[in-house]
Each structure stands twice: as C-alpha cells, then as structure tokens.
Amino acid sequence: MTSDESKTNPVLNFFSLSDEYERKARFLPAVLTVLVALPVAMAYGIEMMQFITLLTTGVGIGAVLAVGISHLASALGNRLQKKLWPDWPYDGPTNQWLNPENDARSQQQKKQWYRMIKSLTGLDIARLAKSEDKAEVRLAINDAVSKVRSRLWKHDGNGTDLVRLRNIDYGYARNLTGLRVIWIPTAILSFAGCWVAWWRFDGHILWAVLATVLLCILPVVGIFVLPGYVRQKADYYAEAFFAAVERINLEEQTRKSG
Numbered sequence: 077m078t079s080d081e082s083k084t085n086p087v088l089n090f091f092s093l094s095d096e097y098e099r100k101a102r103f104l105p106a107v108l109t110v111l112v113a114l115p116v117a118m119a120y121g122i123e124m125m126q127f128i129t130l131l132t133t134g135v136g137i138g139a140v141l142a143v144g145i146s147h148l149a150s151a152l153g154n155r156l157q158k159k160l161w162p163d164w165p166y167d168g169p170t171n172q173w174l175n176p177e178n179d180a181r182s183q184q185q186k187k188q189w190y191r192m193i194k195s196l197t198g199l200d201i202a203r204l205a206k207s208e209d210k211a212e213v214r215l216a217i218n219d220a221v222s223k224v225r226s227r228l229w230k231h232d233g234n235g236t237d238l239v240r241l242r243n244i245d246y247g248y249a250r251n252l253t254g255l256r257v258i259w260i261p262t263a264i265l266s267f268a269g270c271w272v273a274w275w276r277f278d279g280h281i282l283w284a285v286l287a288t289v290l291l292c293i294l295p296v297v298g299i300f301v302l303p304g305y306v307r308q309k310a311d312y313y314a315e316a317f318f319a320a321v322e323r324i325n326l327e328e329q330t331r332k333s334g
Contacts, residue, residue, distance in 0.1 A: 097240075097243065100247075101243075101246075101248045102149045102153075103145070104248065105149050105153075105248060105251040105252035106146055106255065107128070107145070108252065108255075108259075109252075109258050109259045110128065111128070112259045112262045112290060112294070115266050115270050115287040115290065116265065116273070119269065119274070119280065119283040119284070120269070120273055120277075120279070149252075149255055150251060152251065152254035152255050152258070153250040153252075153253070153254035155254055156250060156254035157254075160303060160306060160307065165221070166218060169310045169311050169313070170310075170313065170314040170318075171214075171217050171218055171221055173189075174186060174193075174220070175217060176205040176213065177210075187202065190205075192321055193220045193224060193321065195328065195329075196224055196227060196321070197219075197220050201216055221317075225317070227324065228317070231320075235319050239313070239316045239317055239320050242309070242312050242313040242315075242316040242317075243313055246309040246310055246312070249302065249306045249309045250306050252302065253305070260294055260298050263287070264291060266290065267287045267288055270284040270288075271284045271288075
C-alpha cells in the first residue's frame with residue numbers, strides 16, 4: 077500500500093489486505109463457525125449481530141478479529157489435513173498420481189506427465205522410478221510438484237485460473253471441516269442453552285427449534301460427509317493441476333517449434 081493510499085484509507089481493512097484465498101478459504105469458514113452460536117445468542121438477547129457485522133466488514137478491530145479467526149481456520153484445517161493424509165504432502169493426490177507404485181492413474185499417463193515435468197523442471201522422475209530408492213523418488217516428485225506449482229502461479233490463463241479456483245475450493249472444504257472441533261461443540265451448547273432459555277427464562281421457542289435442527293444436521297455433516305468432500309476437492313485440484321501442466325507444456329513446445 078502506498079503512502080497516498082494510506083492517507084485516503086487510514087482505517088485498517090482486512091479485505092484490502094487479504095487475497096481471495098484468505099477471504100474464501102480461511103475467513104468464510106471461520107465466519108460460518110461463529111454463526112453456529114447465533115441461536116443461543118439471540119435466545120439470551122445478546123447483540124451478536126453487531127459483532128458479526130463488525131467481523132464481516134473487516135474494518136478496524138474487525139480486521140484484527142478477521143485475521144485471527146482466519147489463522148485459526150488455517151491451523152485447524154492443516155490439522156485435519158494431517159489426519160486425512162498422515163504423510164502429507166507425499167500421500168496427497170497430486171504427489172501420489174505421479175508415484176510409480178500408485179495405481180490411481182495408468183502407467184502410460186504417468187509417463188506422459190514425467191516427460192512434461194522433465195521438460196518444465198529438468199527433474200527426471202522416470203529415471204528415478206527405475207531405481208529402488210523409494211525415498212528419493214518421493215522427494216523428487218515433491219520437488220517437481222513444487223517447481224511446477226511455482227510456475228503455474230506465474231502464468232495467466234492456460235488452465236491456471238482453474239487451478240487457483242480448485243485450490244480455494246479445497247482450502248475452504250479443508251478449513252471448514254477442520255473447524256468442526258469448534259462448531260459441533262458449539263451446536264451442542266447452543267441446543268442446551270436455547271432450551272434452558274425457553275424453559276427458565278421465557279425465551280423464544282424459535283431459537284430452540286433452530287438450535288435443535290442444527291444439532292441434528294451439523295454433527296452428521298461434519299463427521300460423515302465433509303471428510304469425503306475434502307478428499308474429493310483434493311482430487312479436483314490434482315486434475316486441474318495436471319491439466320494445466322499439459323497446457324503449459326503444449327505452449328512451450330509450440331513456442332520452441334515456432
């Protein structure tokens with residue numbers, strides 16, 4: 077931010093300081109987690125909407141809170157990622173599809189990718205695949221993926237926009253699922269609190285019913301649905317990644333032949 081911009085926009089603003097990934101993959105899941113507590117807050121007359129408005133506008137103290145909950149979402153998302161793929165990144169879809177011992181993709185497809193990746197990075201995975209040093213193969217694959225990813229972020233078009241979109245989708249699904257350790261207990265406490273408010277303090281039964289519905293839905297979604305959804309999004313990212321590799325490689329070949 078330039079000095080002129082600082083003068084015209086002196087208030088700390090989360091949305092001007094963050095990128096699309098930060099907002100959609102980290103901040104949005106965190107806000108949805110906060111919203112789970114809305115029924116119990118309303119049942120007791122707590123002005124929670126003011127807090128949510130402050131948070132979602134991302135200005136001043138709201139920007140500080142937005143950054144904080146975004147990092148919490150990221151931390152819990154990474155924690156979930158290690159549970160789904162204990163040897164991350166080596167057992168993630170993008171790396172595994174290149175592993176010669178993995179049968180998720182055909183050997184013929186892998187050989188095509190090996191040639192393209194060698195052309196783009198200089199790393200010869202095909203040669204290493206013939207050796208018995210599995211650890212070196214894993215490291216070479218990860219280095220190749222990292223180098224290709226770095227090139228993708230520098231490209232516009234050629235499928236890289238889809239890679240970015242899939243990356244955001246995966247981050248959102250992962251972080252939202254990681255936050256279940258917060259929003260499931262919150263749903264339980266909200267359920268109990270809303271019914272106590274209705275029974276003891278003449279609270280509105282609408283909030284108790286809403287909290288009950290959330291308690292019936294959220295644990296099922298969080299435990300049984302979302303983990304598979306995260307894996308699916310990881311696969312979609314890998315598909316977009318390799319599609320972009322093929323497009324960029326074709327572009328390179330066309331440039332050389334031209």
